[in-house]
Amino acid sequence: MDSLIAESVISSCKMKILDKVIKCNGRSDVFEIIPIGDTHIGARSCAEKPLKKMIKEISGQPNTYVIGGGDWLDAIKPQDSKRFDFDVLPDWMIEGDALTTREKLNDVVEQQYERSIGIFEPIADKIIGIIEGNHEYSIRKYYNQNVHAGMCRRLHTTNLTDEALIRFRFQRNSACATIIIYIRHGFGGGRTPGAEPNRLDRMLNEWEVADVCFTGHSHTFDILPPKPVLGIPRTGTLPSECSCRYRWAGNWGCWLYSHPSGASSYSSRACYPARPMLTCKVVIKPFAQLTFGGVQRTSPHIELRSITI
Numbered sequence: 001m002d003s004l005i006a007e008s009v010i011s012s013c014k015m016k017i018l019d020k021v022i023k024c025n026g027r028s029d030v031f032e033i034i035p036i037g038d039t040h041i042g043a044r045s046c047a048e049k050p051l052k053k054m055i056k057e058i059s060g061q062p063n064t065y066v067i068g069g070g071d072w073l074d075a076i077k078p079q080d081s082k083r084f085d086f087d088v089l090p091d092w093m094i095e096g097d098a099l100t101t102r103e104k105l106n107d108v109v110e111q112q113y114e115r116s117i118g119i120f121e122p123i124a125d126k127i128i129g130i131i132e133g134n135h136e137y138s139i140r141k142y143y144n145q146n147v148h149a150g151m152c153r154r155l156h157t158t159n160l161t162d163e164a165l166i167r168f169r170f171q172r173n174s175a176c177a178t179i180i181i182y183i184r185h186g187f188g189g190g191r192t193p194g195a196e197p198n199r200l201d202r203m204l205n206e207w208e209v210a211d212v213c214f215t216g217h218s219h220t221f222d223i224l225p226p227k228p229v230l231g232i233p234r235t236g237t238l239p240s241e242c243s244c245r246y247r248w249a250g251n252w253g254c255w256l257y258s259h260p261s262g263a264s265s266y267s268s269r270a271c272y273p274a275r276p277m278l279t280c281k282v283v284i285k286p287f288a289q290l291t292f293g294g295v296q297r298t299s300p301h302i303e304l305r306s307i308t309i
Contacts, residue, residue, distance in 0.1 A: 015165065016159070016160045016165075017164070018129065019167050019169070020128060024172040025172075026172070029170075029287070031286070032283055033181065034054075034064065034066050034281040035066075035068075035280070036054075036252070037068065037069020037185065037252050038219055038255060039072050041072060041115055041116045042074035042076075042089070042109075043074040043090065044088045044090045044262070045265070046255060047256060047277065048090075048119070050309045051119065059122045065128055066127045066128065067160075067166070067183055068129065068130030069252055070131040070135075073112040073116055073135060075109050077109060077139070077143065083266045085265065087262075087264070109139060109147060113150065117151065117154050117155065120151075127155055128158065128166060129157050129159065130151060131162065131163070131183060131185050132159070132161060133148075133216075133217070134217065136148040164182070165207075166182075168284075170284070170287075175298070179212070179284060179300055183214040183215070185215070185217050186199075186218060189219075196222040204227060211247055212247070212302065213248070213250075214251075216252050219253060219256065219272075220251055220253065221279065223250040223306060224249045226247065226248055227247040227249075228246055229246070230243070243299075245302075246302060248304040249304075253276065256275065258274035259274060277309040278307065280304055280307060282303070284302055286300050288300065
């Protein structure tokens with residue numbers, strides 16, 4: 001069975017740098033890395049059933065790993081007069097007798113925290129790390145409650161702070177293939193069709209070392225067309241043609257139903273546009289046989305694909 005066999009973490013004041021070594025069984029091995037972010041567990045519109053279904057599928061796939069993208073919890077307390085509304089709480093928050101309901105409503109974030117742990121525990125060994133979202137950050141900043149760090153401890157995974165660079169090294173015998181992923185929770189919320197592609201393009205240009213760049217926050221699912229990078233080796237014999245690799249950037253969208261029937265919400269009052277029920281994953285073939293200029297060579301092949309929620 002393929003397994004993570006090594007990990008090192010370098011901390012800095014604002015981000016994490018990780019090294020992940022993955023042992024491969026053969027040349028034909030294919031790996032998937034899925035960013036899961038903006039689930040907003042604890043919101044009435046959270047697509048909890050599809051989320052649990054995907055987690056069950058991931059748990060049975062040995063070559064699939066997850067990076068948490070932040071805002072796993074809705075994490076909005078009653079003190080947040082701008083956004084909190086009892087009408088947007090999910091049914092599970094108010095089920096039970098009066099005493100049970102009172103206990104739940106006394107700390108809604110704690111209920112969301114425990115439910116999130118229960119949902120993600122089946123794939124705890126597959127979670128590379130978790131980014132802190134702005135919702136978790138607000139709870140830490142304004143209420144002195146670090147739910148993000150707590151989730152990382154409970155799931156025995158790395159706290160990725162607000163952004164991270166992760167180097168994946170796929171090892172097969174003496175061969176090693178490397179890809180680098182940059183991930184952050186993100187910022188801003190432009191509503192125009194060009195806002196998200198422009199944001200993704202800027203991120204791809206800012207983090208040129210990365211093969212794949214991920215962001216979220218805006219709830220806008222988007223995958224940029226791959227950016228081809230042509231080149232020649234710095235040493236050795238020159239090939240007859242340039243080699244080519246692709247760089248990718250994507251926003252994983254969100255796990256929220258758009259405008260569900262029922263009571264009004266912060267989203268509906270703000271007239272947020274409907275979001276597609278899609279997310280994304282990286283598909284990696286570390287030792288693919290690729291042909292450049294008529295010459296075949298072994299090189300990592302990467303694709304960013306959509307997944308229906």
